[in-house]
Amino acid sequence: MTYLKQDLTSVHEALVNGSQTASSLLKATYANIEQVDADVQAFLTLNQEAATKQAAAIDEAGIPADQPFAGVPVGIKDNIVTKDLKTTAASKILGNFMPIYNATVVDKLHAAGAITAGKLNLDEFAMGSSTENSAFQTTKNAWDYTRVPGGSSGGSAAAVASGQVPMALGTDTGGSIRQPAAFNGIVGLKPTYGRVSRWGVIAFASSLDVVGSLTRTVKDAALTLNVIAGHDDKDATTADIPVPDYAAKLGQSIKGMKIGLPSEYLGEGVDPAVAAQVQKAADQFRALGATVETVSLPHTKYAVAAYYIIASSEASSNLQRFDGIRYGFRAEDVKNLEDVYVRSRSEGFGPEVKRRIMLGTFSLSAGFYDAYFKKAAQVRTLISRDFDQVFADYDFIIAPTTPTPAFKIGEKVTDPLTMYMNDILTIPVNLAGLPAVSVPAGFVDGMPVGLQLIGKQFDEATLLQAGDAFEQANDYVDQIPGGAN
Amino acid sequence: MISKESVAHVAGLAKLAFTDDELQQYTNQLDEILNMVAQLETVDTTDVPVTTQSIHLENVMREDVAHNDTKIADLLENVPTKKGTLIQVPSIIDKEDD
Numbered sequence: 364m365t366y367l368k369q370d371l372t373s374v375h376e377a378l379v380n381g382s383q384t385a386s387s388l389l390k391a392t393y394a395n396i397e398q399v400d401a402d403v404q405a406f407l408t409l410n411q412e413a414a415t416k417q418a419a420a421i422d423e424a425g426i427p428a429d430q431p432f433a434g435v436p437v438g439i440k441d442n443i444v445t446k447d448l449k450t451t452a453a454s455k456i457l458g459n460f461m462p463i464y465n466a467t468v469v470d471k472l473h474a475a476g477a478i479t480a481g482k483l484n485l486d487e488f489a490m491g492s493s494t495e496n497s498a499f500q501t502t503k504n505a506w507d508y509t510r511v512p513g514g515s516s517g518g519s520a521a522a523v524a525s526g527q528v529p530m531a532l533g534t535d536t537g538g539s540i541r542q543p544a545a546f547n548g549i550v551g552l553k554p555t556y557g558r559v560s561r562w563g564v565i566a567f568a569s570s571l572d573v574v575g576s577l578t579r580t581v582k583d584a585a586l587t588l589n590v591i592a593g594h595d596d597k598d599a600t601t602a603d604i605p606v607p608d609y610a611a612k613l614g615q616s617i618k619g620m621k622i623g624l625p626s627e628y629l630g631e632g633v634d635p636a637v638a639a640q641v642q643k644a645a646d647q648f649r650a651l652g653a654t655v656e657t658v659s660l661p662h663t664k665y666a667v668a669a670y671y672i673i674a675s676s677e678a679s680s681n682l683q684r685f686d687g688i689r690y691g692f693r694a695e696d697v698k699n700l701e702d703v704y705v706r707s708r709s710e711g712f713g714p715e716v717k718r719r720i721m722l723g724t725f726s727l728s729a730g731f732y733d734a735y736f737k738k739a740a741q742v743r744t745l746i747s748r749d750f751d752q753v754f755a756d757y758d759f760i761i762a763p764t765t766p767t768p769a770f771k772i773g774e775k776v777t778d779p780l781t782m783y784m785n786d787i788l789t790i791p792v793n794l795a796g797l798p799a800v801s802v803p804a805g806f807v808d809g810m811p812v813g814l815q816l817i818g819k820q821f822d823e824a825t826l827l828q829a830g831d832a833f834e835q836a837n838d839y840v841d842q843i844p845g846g847a848n
Numbered sequence: 849m850i851s852k853e854s855v856a857h858v859a860g861l862a863k864l865a866f867t868d869d870e871l872q873q874y875t876n877q878l879d880e881i882l883n884m885v886a887q888l889e890t891v892d893t894t895d896v897p898v899t900t901q902s903i904h905l906e907n908v909m910r911e912d913v914a915h916n917d918t919k920i921a922d923l924l925e926n927v928p929t930k931k932g933t934l935i936q937v938p939s940i941i942d943k944e945d946d
Contacts, residue, residue: 463922557903570900599908600901668885679862688937690926700940709865717864721855721874722881724862738888740898745891747899780880796902820903
C-alpha cells in the first residue's frame with residue numbers, strides 16, 4: 364500500500380466501506396515500507412508486532428464512521444516517547460532507551476484509532492536542518508536520493524512524501540516541520556506554542572518546541588490538529604482555551620482577506636527562483652479575492668542570532684539530565700562519578716549537540732549572561748512586536764519557507780554557520796510563538812518549494828482555510844516524487 | 849576572539865571532555881558563531897523587556913495532590929546497573945586516591 368495518491372479521507376473511506384480492514388491495510392503498509400524505505404531510510408524502528416495486535420483489535424471493534432484516524436497507520440518522530448517502543452532522539456546516548464509511558468500526543472492519536480507504524484529519523488535531539496546529524500542513518504529526500512530531506516523532522520517528511528504513511532508527527536523548534544515539508548513537497552503544520560502538549564517530547568528548547576504534523580494535504584493537517592490539540596494537565600505551558608473544529612472553515616472563500624508579504628523574506632540570500640514562486644502564489648491569492656500587500660518585519664535579520672543563543676541555552680540546561688546514571692548510555696571503565704558524567708556525555712552526544720551545549724553553556728555563564736542570553740531575549744521581544752504590528756492590519760503573512768530548495772547530502776554539514784542560516788525564514792515564527800504552515804508552491808529545477816503561511820496566535824483555522832484554498836487552486840499535490848530519478 | 853582556555857572552561861561547566869584537536873575546532877567554530885551573534889549589539893534594547901514565554905502564560909497553578917502512578921520497577925527499567933531497587937554507580941572517591 365502506497366499513500367502517494369491517498370489522503371486520510373480516502374483511506375478512511377476504504378476502511379469504512381470494507382475494501383480494506385485495518386489489518387490488511389497495515390500489512391500492505393509494511394510491505395510498502397520494506398520496499399521504499401530500503402532507499403529512503405526514514406524509519407529507525409518499526410512497531411510491527413504491537414501494531415498488528417492493535418489493528419486486529421480495531422477490526423474487532425469496527426471502524427467508526429466519524430473517526431478519520433481509526434485503523435490508519437502513522438509515523439512518529441523518534442524524539443516523541445512511545446511506551447515499550449524504543450525512542451532514541453537519533454542519539455547514541457538514548458540508543459537503547461525504552462520509554463515507560465506514551466507522550467500525550469501519542470495517547471491522543473491512539474485514542475482516535477491511529478496505529479503507530481514506527482519511529483522516524485531526525486537530527487540528533489532535533490538539532491539540525493538536514494537529518495544528517497542522526498547518529499544512525501542518512502535519510503534521503505523523496506524527490507532526489509542525493510539530496511537531504513531537510514530537518515530535523517526529515518524522517519517524518521520523507522516517509523510521508525514517499526508514500527509510506529499518510530501522516531507523521533514532527534516537532535518544530537526553529538523550522539523542523541516546515542523546512543523538511545517544503546523540501547519534500549508536502550504540508551507541514553507548526554501550531555501555536557502551547558496549542559499541543561509537549562508531555563513526553565524529549566526537550567530541546569522548551570520555550571520554542573512545538574509538536575505538529577506532516578501530511579500530503581492541508582485537510583489532513585486540520586484533521587490531525589483536531590486530534591492532538593488541547594490543554595494537558597501534564598504540560599503547564601499548554602493553553603487552556605477551546606479547540607475548534609479545524610476542518611470547519613475548509614472550502615470557504617478567502618475573499619476579502621488581507622495578506623502581508625514581508626520584503627525581508629524575499630531579499631538577500633533567497634534564491635530568486637524561489638522568490639518568483641512566492642510572487643506567483645501572491646498573484647493566485649489575489650485571484651482568489653484576497654489582497655496582498657508588502658509589509659515589513661524589520662528585526663528579521665537578527666532572528667538567527669537570537670535563536671541560536673536562546674535555543675542553545677535552553678538545550679544546554681535540558682540536556683544536563685543525560686548523565687549516564689538513571690537511563691541511557693553509560694561509558695565503561697570509568698574511575699569515579701565525575702568520570703561517568705563526562706565520559707558518558709562526551710561519548711554519547713554527537714558533534715552538533717556538543718556545539719549547542721557549548722554555545723548555550725557559554726551564553727548562560729557568569730559574565731556573559733547579560734551580553735548574550737538577556738540581549739537575545741530582548742531582541743526576541745522586538746521580533747514579536749514586528750509581527751504584532753503587521754497582524755493589527757493583516758489576517759496572515761505569506762513568505763517562502765526556505766531560501767533554496769533541498770541541498771545535496773554532505774554539502775553543508777561541515778559548515779555549521781551556513782547550515783544555521785538556512786533556517787532564517789522559519790525561526791522568527793518560533794521566537795514569537797506563532798502558528799505557520801508550509802504548503803507546496805511549485806518547483807525549482809525539479810525540486811519542491813514551500814510557501815509559508817504565518818498566522819496570529821491560536822488562529823490555525825484561518826491558515827488552514829487559506830492553505831486549503833491555495834492547494835485547491837493548484838495541482839502541486841498531484842505531483843509524485845521519484846527519488847531515484 | 850574567544851580563547852581556547854575559555855572554551856576549555858566552558859567544556860568543564862558542561863561536563864564535556866575534548867581532545868586538543870577537538871578543542872581547537874570547537875574554539876574556531878564558536879568564535880565564528882559568536883561573531884555572527886555580535887550583530888545583536890547593534891540593536892537598541894533600552895527598556896525592552898525580555899521574552900522567555902511567547903504566549904504570556906504566568907504562574908500556572910494546580911492543586912498540590914500526590915500521585916503514585918509509576919511503579920518503581922518501571923522507573924528502574926532503563927537503569928544501566930542496579931542492585932535491587934537501588935541505582936548502582938561507580939565509587940565517588942577516585943580509585944587512585946583509595
